[in-house]
Amino acid sequence: MYTIQLLDIVTTAGILYIVALGLLIVYGVLKIINLAHGAFLVLGSYAAVIATWLDWSPWSALVIALVGGAAVGAVAEWRVLRDLYVRPLDTILATWGLNIIIVQSITLYFGREIQFAESGVTQAVSVGGVTYSLYRLILLLIAAVLGVLVWLLMRRTQIGIVAQAVIMNEELAQALGINTRLVRFVTFCLGAGLASLAGALITPLVSVHPNLGVPWLINAFMLVMVAGVSLGNLALAALILGGAQVLVSSYGNPVLGSLTIIILAVIILRFRTITT
Amino acid sequence: MRKVYGIQLLLLMLAISILAVAPVRSQQKKPVVIAIPVGLSGVNSVVAPAVVQSAQLAADELNAKGGILGQPVRVVPLDDESGPAGAVKAFNTGIRQDKADVIITMETSAARNAGAPIAERAKVPFIYTSFYEGRACGEYLFVNAWVPEQVVPPLIKFMIDEKKVKRWFAVGSDYAFGRGMIEAAKKTIKDMGGTILGEEYQPLQQSDWTAIISKIRAANPDGIIYSTSGGGPNIDFLKQLKAAGLTMPIGSLSIDELTAEAGGNAAEGVYYTGDYFTGIDNPENKSFLEAMKKKFGAELKTPNALSEQEYDGLHAYAMAVERAGSTNADAVIKVLPTVVFKGPRGSVQMNKQHHAPLPIYLAQVQADGKTRVLKNFGLIDPGDQCPKLK
Numbered sequence: 203m204y205t206i207q208l209l210d211i212v213t214t215a216g217i218l219y220i221v222a223l224g225l226l227i228v229y230g231v232l233k234i235i236n237l238a239h240g241a242f243l244v245l246g247s248y249a250a251v252i253a254t255w256l257d258w259s260p261w262s263a264l265v266i267a268l269v270g271g272a273a274v275g276a277v278a279e280w281r282v283l284r285d286l287y288v289r290p291l292d293t294i295l296a297t298w299g300l301n302i303i304i305v306q307s308i309t310l311y312f313g314r315e316i317q318f319a320e321s322g323v324t325q326a327v328s329v330g331g332v333t334y335s336l337y338r339l340i341l342l343l344i345a346a347v348l349g350v351l352v353w354l355l356m357r358r359t360q361i362g363i364v365a366q367a368v369i370m371n372e373e374l375a376q377a378l379g380i381n382t383r384l385v386r387f388v389t390f391c392l393g394a395g396l397a398s399l400a401g402a403l404i405t406p407l408v409s410v411h412p413n414l415g416v417p418w419l420i421n422a423f424m425l426v427m428v429a430g431v432s433l434g435n436l437a438l439a440a441l442i443l444g445g446a447q448v449l450v451s452s453y454g455n456p457v458l459g460s461l462t463i464i465i466l467a468v469i470i471l472r473f474r475t476i477t478t
Numbered sequence: 479m480r481k482v483y484g485i486q487l488l489l490l491m492l493a494i495s496i497l498a499v500a501p502v503r504s505q506q507k508k509p510v511v512i513a514i515p516v517g518l519s520g521v522n523s524v525v526a527p528a529v530v531q532s533a534q535l536a537a538d539e540l541n542a543k544g545g546i547l548g549q550p551v552r553v554v555p556l557d558d559e560s561g562p563a564g565a566v567k568a569f570n571t572g573i574r575q576d577k578a579d580v581i582i583t584m585e586t587s588a589a590r591n592a593g594a595p596i597a598e599r600a601k602v603p604f605i606y607t608s609f610y611e612g613r614a615c616g617e618y619l620f621v622n623a624w625v626p627e628q629v630v631p632p633l634i635k636f637m638i639d640e641k642k643v644k645r646w647f648a649v650g651s652d653y654a655f656g657r658g659m660i661e662a663a664k665k666t667i668k669d670m671g672g673t674i675l676g677e678e679y680q681p682l683q684q685s686d687w688t689a690i691i692s693k694i695r696a697a698n699p700d701g702i703i704y705s706t707s708g709g710g711p712n713i714d715f716l717k718q719l720k721a722a723g724l725t726m727p728i729g730s731l732s733i734d735e736l737t738a739e740a741g742g743n744a745a746e747g748v749y750y751t752g753d754y755f756t757g758i759d760n761p762e763n764k765s766f767l768e769a770m771k772k773k774f775g776a777e778l779k780t781p782n783a784l785s786e787q788e789y790d791g792l793h794a795y796a797m798a799v800e801r802a803g804s805t806n807a808d809a810v811i812k813v814l815p816t817v818v819f820k821g822p823r824g825s826v827q828m829n830k831q832h833h834a835p836l837p838i839y840l841a842q843v844q845a846d847g848k849t850r851v852l853k854n855f856g857l858i859d860p861g862d863q864c865p866k867l868k
Contacts, residue, residue, distance in 0.1 A: 206692045206695060206696070207692065210688050210689065210692055213688075214686070214688055217686070313524070314523055314524050315524045315709070315736065315740065316709055316710045316713060316737060316740045316741070317740060318739075318740045318741065318742045318847070319742075320742065321717075323721075324717075324720060324721055324743075325721075325723070326721065326722055326723025332695075333722070333723040334722065334723070335718070335721040335722045335723070336721070337721050338688075338721070406717065406721070407685075407686070407714070407717060407718055407721070408685045408686075408710075408713075408714045408717070409685075409709070409710035409711070409712075409713035409714050409717070409740070409741065411709070411710050414685065414710070416683065417683045417684060417685060447689075448688065448689055451688075451689030451690070452689050452692060452693065455678065455679065456652075456678060456679065456680045456681060456684065456689055456690055457652055457679060457680075457681050459689055460681045460683070460684045
C-alpha cells in the first residue's frame with residue numbers, strides 16, 4: 203500500500219509539473235498569467251487525435267503538439283499580446299478570450315463529442331512488488347527530462363541568459379540593448395509549445411474533448427502562484443500539493459482531495475515570504 | 479351594361495365560393511405539430527442531432543402513409559440549451575407559437591423538470607424519451623425509456639451469476655444521477671448476497687482517477703460497478719484502470735456505444751445493459767437503421783440509446799391519435815397506455831404508471847471499441863414509478 207502511494211505521489215507530481223511548466227515560463231519572463239494555457243493543452247490533445255487519423259506513431263503526436271502549439275502561440279503573441287504587455291490586467295482578458303477562441307474553433311471543427319487517440323503505452327509493469335501503470339512512470343521520467351532541458355536552456359544558452367536578464371530587471375536589460383521584444387516572443391512560443399506538449403502527454407490518461415483543459419488549468423495556475431518563477435520551486439510545489447492531494451484522496455475521499463491543492467495553495471501564499 | 483354586370487356577379491359568386499371553401503381546405507391541411515425541445519446547444523448537443531433525425535424519419539414514414547388521421551405531420555425542433563431556463567422558453571414557444579399537439583423529446587432531467595409543468599398546465603401530452611433517474615410523474619407525462627430499476631438489477635445479476643463477482647467495488651461521479659445509480663446497484667448487490675468492499679465518488683471536474691484506482695487495487699475486489707457522468711469520464715476512468723493493470727470484470731452504468739467506440743480499446747470487456755443498441759438483431763432494427771442511412775447518408779448521426787426512443791415515441795403517439803380518432807389531448811392520453819408499438823427495441827407499451835416495461839439487452843464492448851449484444855433479458859418492469867397514476 204505504501205509503495206503504491208509513494209508511486210502515486212511522485213507520478214502525480216510529475217504530471218502536474220509537466221502541465222504547469224509552460225505556464226510558469228510565460229509567467230516568469232512575460233509577467234502575465236496565460237489563461238489560454240488550458241486551450242494549448244487541448245490543442246496538444248487534438249494533435250494526438252490527428253496523429254491517429256494520419257496513422258502515425260502515437261509518439262509523433264508529441265512533435266506535432268510542440269510545433270503546432272508554438273506556431274499558434276507565435277500568431278497569438280504577434281497579433282494579440284505584443285501591444286498589451288504594458289497593460290497586465292488586459293492580458294488576462296486577452297488570454298482568456300484567446301482561450302475561448304481556440305476551444306470554440308476546435309469545437310466547430312471536431313465537434314463536442316470525445317475523440318479517439320491511439321496510446322503508445324497501455325500496459326502495467328511490476329515495481330517493488332506492485333503492478334503499476336507504465337505510462338505514469340514514463341511521464342515521471344519525461345517530467346525530469348523536461349525539467350533538466352528547460353534548466354539547461356535557461357542557464358547554458360544565449361537566449362536563456364538573456365531571458366534571465368529580462369526576468370531580473372527588464373528596464374536595465376533593455377538599456378543594455380537586449381531585444382526584449384524578441385525574448386518575449388520566443389518565450390511565449392516556448393510556453394505555448396510546452397503546454398501543447400503537455401496536452402499530448404496526458405492524452406493516454408484522459409479522453410479527448412474540447413473542455414479537457416479547464417481542470418488542468420486551475421491546478422497549473424495554483425502551482426505557479428505558489429512556485430513563483432523558479433523551476434525548482436515548481437517541482438517542490440508539485441510534490442507537496444500533488445502529494446497532499448493523493449494522501450487526502452486516499453485516506454479521506456477524492457471530493458476533499460480535489461480541494462486540497464486549492465486550499466493548500468491559499469495557505470502557502472498567505473505565509474510565504476516574497477522572494478522575487 | 480348588362481353583360482358587364484353579369485361578369486361582376488360571376489366574380490362575386492366565385493369570390494364567395496372561395497371564401498366558403500377556404501376554411502375547410504385549411505382545416506384538412508392543418509398539420510399535427512410535434513414539438514421537440516432538445517439540447518441543440520449545451521451538454522446534450524452531442525446527442526441532440528441524432529434525436530432530431532429519429533423524429534424526422536418517423537415523420538417521413540407517417541407522412542408517406544398519409545399522415546395522422548389524414549393530417550400531415552410536422553416536427554418542430556427547438557433548442558432547450560440542455561437546461562431548465564432554455565426548456566421553459568422552448569416549451570412556451572412550442573406550445574404557444576407553434577401550437578404543438580404533443581411534445582416528444584429527450585432532455586436533461588433539469589430541463590424536463592422545468593418543461594413538464596408547462597406542458598401539464600397547457601394540457602399538452604409530453605412523451606419523454608430519455609432514460610432517467612425515475613419517479614417523474616404527471617397526468618400528461620409519459621416515458622418510453624428506462625429507469626434504473628430496469629437496467630441495474632439485470633447487469634448485477636448477470637455479473638454475480640455468470641462472472642462469479644461476489645466482492646464488489648463501487649465507483650461513481652459525484653452528482654445525483656451517478657450516486658442514484660450506485661445506490662440502486664448496491665441494493666441489488668446486497669439483495670443477492672454480495673458484499674461491497676468499497677465505495678468512492680469522484681468530483682465531476684476531476685479527470686485523474688489515481689487515488690480511487692489505488693483504493694480499488696488495495697481492496698482487490700472480484701469486480702467493479704461504476705457510474706460516471708456520460709461520455710468522457712467513462713473513458714478517463716477505464717483508460718487509467720487498464721493502464722494500472724487491473725483486469726477484473728467491470729459493469730458500467732454510464733457508458734454508451736458512441737463513447738465506447740471513441741475510447742478505442744479502453745473499454746474493452748466492459749459489460750453494460752440498455753434498451754437500445756445498434757446491434758440488436760431483429761427485422762425492425764435492421765430496417766430502421768437502413769432507412770436512417772438512406773435518408774441522411776453522410777449526414778447521419780449514428781442512432782443511439784438516447785435517440786432511437788424518439789422514433790418510437792412519434793409512432794406510438796400516431797397510433798394513439800388514430801385510435802382516439804382526434805388529437806384532443808385528453809382523448810389521446812387516455813388511449814396512449816393501450817398502444818403497443820413494435821419498433822427496433824421490440825414491443826413497447828407505456829402501460830405501467832405512464833412508464834414502459836422494456837426489453838433489456840446485455841452488451842459487451844469488444845477490442846475495437848464496438849459493442850456486441852450478448853443476450854436479451856426480455857421485458858423488465860419499471861416497478862412503482864408513479865403509484866398515483868394508473
